Amino acid sequence: MMTMRRGFSLAEVLVTCSLLALILGLLAELVSEYAAATNFGAAKDQATASLEFTIAQLRSDIEASVEILPPAGTQLKLRRVHFVPSSFIPPHATEVPAAPVPPIPLRFRPVTPPATWEPWPDTQLVEVTYKLEPSGLWRGVDSPSSSFPSGRSLLGAAVRGLQVESVSVQGLVSLRLSVEEAKGNVRSLNTYCCRMVDHP
Amino acid sequence: MLLAIRSRGKGLSLIESVVAIYLLVGVCLLMALLFHSSLAYGGRVVRMQTATQIAENTLAQVRAWAKDPSHFATWSGPYPWEATAPPPYQVIVAQSMQTVASPCSQTEKVFGDNQRSLFQSYRKVTVSVRWTNQPNDVVRLTSLIGDPPRGLAPLSQRLTLTAQSPVPNPIPPRGKIVFKAQLWDSGLVEIPDVFFSQVILAPIDLDPGNAVIDVNDLATRRTGITAVLWNYYPDVDGWSSISGSVELRATARYRGIPLENTVPVVVRLGP
Numbered sequence: 001m002m003t004m005r006r007g008f009s010l011a012e013v014l015v016t017c018s019l020l021a022l023i024l025g026l027l028a029e030l031v032s033e034y035a036a037a038t039n040f041g042a043a044k045d046q047a048t049a050s051l052e053f054t055i056a057q058l059r060s061d062i063e064a065s066v067e068i069l070p071p072a073g074t075q076l077k078l079r080r081v082h083f084v085p086s087s088f089i090p091p092h093a094t095e096v097p098a099a100p101v102p103p104i105p106l107r108f109r110p111v112t113p114p115a116t117w118e119p120w121p122d123t124q125l126v127e128v129t130y131k132l133e134p135s136g137l138w139r140g141v142d143s144p145s146s147s148f149p150s151g152r153s154l155l156g157a158a159v160r161g162l163q164v165e166s167v168s169v170q171g172l173v174s175l176r177l178s179v180e181e182a183k184g185n186v187r188s189l190n191t192y193c194c195r196m197v198d199h200p
Numbered sequence: 201m202l203l204a205i206r207s208r209g210k211g212l213s214l215i216e217s218v219v220a221i222y223l224l225v226g227v228c229l230l231m232a233l234l235f236h237s238s239l240a241y242g243g244r245v246v247r248m249q250t251a252t253q254i255a256e257n258t259l260a261q262v263r264a265w266a267k268d269p270s271h272f273a274t275w276s277g278p279y280p281w282e283a284t285a286p287p288p289y290q291v292i293v294a295q296s297m298q299t300v301a302s303p304c305s306q307t308e309k310v311f312g313d314n315q316r317s318l319f320q321s322y323r324k325v326t327v328s329v330r331w332t333n334q335p336n337d338v339v340r341l342t343s344l345i346g347d348p349p350r351g352l353a354p355l356s357q358r359l360t361l362t363a364q365s366p367v368p369n370p371i372p373p374r375g376k377i378v379f380k381a382q383l384w385d386s387g388l389v390e391i392p393d394v395f396f397s398q399v400i401l402a403p404i405d406l407d408p409g410n411a412v413i414d415v416n417d418l419a420t421r422r423t424g425i426t427a428v429l430w431n432y433y434p435d436v437d438g439w440s441s442i443s444g445s446v447e448l449r450a451t452a453r454y455r456g457i458p459l460e461n462t463v464p465v466v467v468r469l470g471p
Contacts, residue, residue, distance in 0.1 A: 008211050008212070008214075008217075012213075012214045012217065015214065015217075016214075016217045016221070019218075019221050020221065020224075023221065023224055023225055023228055026228065027228050027231070030228075030231070030232055030235060034235045034238075034239075037239060037242075041242050044246075048246075048249060052249070055253070059256070059260075119456065168264060170264040170265070170267040170268070171264060171267070172260060172261065172263075172264035189253065190257070191253065191256075191257055192257040192260040192261055192264075193260050194260040194261070194263040194264045196263065198267075198348070198349050
């Protein structure tokens with residue numbers, strides 16, 4: 001009975017195994033390369049996300065800035081507007097007593113606007129400093145008023161370089177940022193941001 | 201078939217094995233295609249991110265360039281953002297004047313064709329960054345860019361009020377003169393889209409007359425740029441005209457600062 005059962009011949013087994021080994025080898029190489037590419041892509045995505053967040057914050061600060069202080073190497077310092085909705089109530093406005101019935105929302109007497117005015121008084125400005133340290137790029141806020149938050153936070157841990165290249169008269173700031181995508185792989189990016197607040 | 205073969209206690213034939221391997225190869229190829237597709241999409245995302253950065257950089261350059269009033273007004277080259285994108289990216293900047301209702305479209309909606317609008321104060325700028333000729337391989341960024349604030353002309357030339365036709369002296373009864381108010385910048389270029397208020401006063405140091413002023417001019421859409429001075433006034437018996445002088449003044453507000461015409465126009469009215 002056993003002699004009637006026929007499996008692969010040696011040649012068949014060899015051919016089959018070699019074909020299978022070839023395919024598995026190709027597949028293994030493919031998976032390995034794909035895994036490497038995925039890992040690199042993930043690291044790059046993280047670095048890119050960090051860079052985009054940094055650039056978005058930089059843009060926001062520069063666009064709202066009324067003054068960009070002279071650049072000093074890897075440090076960027078500027079004064080920007082800090083909006084506080086309640087501060088828009090003019091200090092010289094007088095509240096009109098609301099009628100008891102029906103309740104009337106808060107109203108103000110019309111006041112004559114002053115002939116000259118300062119839309120961004122010093123009390124509504126904060127000083128923002130970007131500083132590059134070994135741990136990454138830090139953003140510090142120095143506020144003259146206790147109602148505005150002062151402090152310092154790590155903005156981009158992957159950022160390895162910040163260079164203020166130029167600040168034009170029109171308020172165009174040219175920046176060069178470097179970010180570490182993977183170990184030893186540093187990518188540089190030039191970016192422009194434009195001041196949008198016109199300050200006399 | 202395999203079950204049937206196994207039930208007979210027989211292994212796979214070479215042909216069967218080759219067919220099975222073909223199937224395996226097909227699946228592997230499919231996987232390879234999926235990997236390739238995944239990497240291609242990853243690459244596309246990177247290109248889109250890069251294109252977005254280029255578009256934002258270009259828009260910042262456009263904003264800075266347009267801060268020069270002459271650049272904003274004429275929008276003629278050379279443009280500083282040209283040829284700054286690295287290959288294969290190609291940057292195209294398109295712009296057009298954008299009309300914006302003032303103070304807002306919601307409040308002006310009731311005025312129909314007579315909406316007060318800003319015609320020359322905003323440009324709609326679209327930055328397109330393309331990396332191939334495929335229709336989907338493009339990133340577009342659109343923004344409104346405003347007319348830059350300007351310095352004002354000296355007081356005597358800042359706010360002018362001029363008659364649009366020769367002014368007879370005196371203006372005959374029921375006669376009319378159209379006056380135009382204009383605001384000028386430090387380069388003596390007219391500042392567009394400024395809204396004016398025009399009023400008539402009876403000067404106390406002259407023989408005071410009486411007249412009416414019509415600022416509801418459809419051609420200028422309630423902007424107060426033009427006003428019609430009529431030599432008559434409403435009387436209890438209807439419309440009358442008396443001789444005397446009236447003074448026409450214009451006021452405007454620019455960048456939050458109220459401006460008054462420092463050179464009032466005095467006209468003589470005939471009875």
